[in-house]
Amino acid sequence: GNSVTQMEGPVTLSEEAFLTINCTYTATGYPSLFWYVQYPGEGLQLLLKATKADDKGSNKGFEATYRKETTSFHLEKGSVQVSDSAVYFCAHTNTGGFKTIFGAGTRLFVKA
């Protein structure tokens, strides 16, 4: 069935460190892939997306590339800031494009 698996957290990094959060998915067809971010006390916000194989989504210094051959969509950032501390959710849409399957979320702590 459709699912999303992402690395367990929490992930703790020092400011300016390199970030990778792994995400793999199972899906039928060609889903769109997303990363959402949830800051404390807020709802999830769309961070970036990719709609087809080899597409790279990017926003606020974060990037992720749609890898169909490995069914992965890993999130990366070259230099994290304290303000990046949040929970990150990997997700994909179903074939119809209207229902999103979310991963369990990965909590990131960035220390000054």
Next chain:
Amino acid sequence: DAGVIQSPRHEVTEMGQEVTLRCKPISGHDYLFWYRQTMMRGLELLIYFNNNVPIDDSGMPEDRFSAKMPNASFSTLKIQPSEPRDSAVYFCASSLAGTGNGYTFGSGTRLTVV
């Protein structure tokens, strides 16, 4: 657009009382979703609507939960009677199918049942 608007932001109620959570989706969006988030279970999809019609309510935990969408700009999630284990943050999200733009979430309602 002001985004997805949920009310109230916080609700504290006594066990056995009825609770109603409200959501105003983004104008023009044709899908509306209700989620529940807890530390133990993470993000759970409760129910979703397409053009105001409930499509899948298999995530609704039990008959004490009900949801309605009387028109395109308003939805409610009701719990009657409420129990302490219902304490969670409830999110509403809306989307426009086929755009690939993902969901827009509201800020959530933090429900505490004592």
